[in-house]
Amino acid sequence: MKKSLLLFFSMVVLLIVSGCSQSKEKTITAVGSSAVQPLTEAASERYSNKNSNIYINVQGGGTGTGLSQIQAGAVDIGNSDLFAQEKKGINAKNLIDYKICVVGIVPIVNKELNIKNLSLIQLRKIFTGQITNWKEVGGPNLPVTIINRASGSGTRSVFEKSVMNNLDTKSSQEQDSSGMVRQIIANTPGSISYLAMPYINKDVKTIKIDNQEATYNNIVNNKWKIWSYEHMYIQKKAKPQTKKFIKYVLSSEVQNNVVRKMKYIPIKDMNYKKDIAGNVTKIGDN
Structure with missing residues (x-):
């Protein structure tokens, strides 16, 4: 009797462990960039x-x-706005990189601010702290309030590489969350920040740079300079279901529908490409 009970309980434990193992195998966890989170x-x-x-x-x-x-x-x-090689402490040789789309990064301001366009130099001077009042760029007599992304943010790295020309940004309030950035800008007169295009809505106002707007055509033709690839990184020993999911993300069903609908750009639509150093070349040119 005791042996039967022991065998019974052993089988129950084995089934529970087996069930947990199967459950774990059927779960895919994706973590990282908030810019690509809505698409994921x-x-x-x-x-x-x-x-x-x-x-x-x-x-x-x-x-x-x-x-x-x-x-x-x-x-x-691991979702990333950057090439893994750009992040200190990351050994990219152990990872496989899948570029899943392109995203534009756009300066945003409080929608009550009477500013529609800035030059790239003016934008840079705002974020270095050289310009501190909107009247200096043709706006109202109102202090500039900078809301920056946190130092680990890929969106911030893209913005700094594309805009700041190796200059440090002024010390200011920082936020991890794109949604929180949008909310603060919507509620703070004179505020400015930047967001990935999928996060932009009617609560904030976008700014043109050198009279160029962050549109699909301007990004694919590199007239809008502040853009980056969105990457999904996996380990070389990744589970088969993880690879299947990424294959689905790269499928025409997602690329031609979800990607475009959510204001991302399929990589196949781009007329220009960007390397790790930020150098941009026309696709097809040597």
Whole structure:
């Protein structure tokens, strides 16, 4: 009797462990860039609807978190606005890079501010603290309030590389969350920051740079300079279901529908390419 009970309980424990193991194998965790988080969430929902046995856990945390977590093997996908080689302490040789789309980064201001256009030099001077009042660029007599992204943010790195010309940004309030940045700008007169295009809505106003607007055509033709690739990084020993999900993200179903609808740009649409150093060349040119 005791042996039968022992065997019974052993089988129960084995089934529980086996069930937990299977559950773990069917979960994909993606962490990192907030700029690509909306796309990852939308693609995940579609994928799970087609594959009910797969659960995809999507979290933000920023590019730095995504890259460090995928390097450590703590997650299945590390989302990044940057090439892994750009982040100190990341060994890109151990990771596989999938460029899934392009995203534009756009300066935003409080919508009551009577400013529609800035030159790139003016924008740079605002973020270095050389320009401190909007009247200096043709606006109202109102102090400039800078809201910056946190130091680990890939969006911030892209903005600094594209705009700041190696100059340091002025010390100011910093925020990890794109949604929180948008909310603060909407509620703070005279404020300025920048967001990935998918986060922009009617609560804030976008700014043209050198009379160029962040449109699809301007980004694909590099007339709008502040853009980056969105990357999904995986380890070389990634689980098969992780690779299948990324293949789905790169499929025409997602690229031609979800990507464009959410204000990202399919990489195949780009007429220009950008390397790790930020050098831009026309596709097809040697």
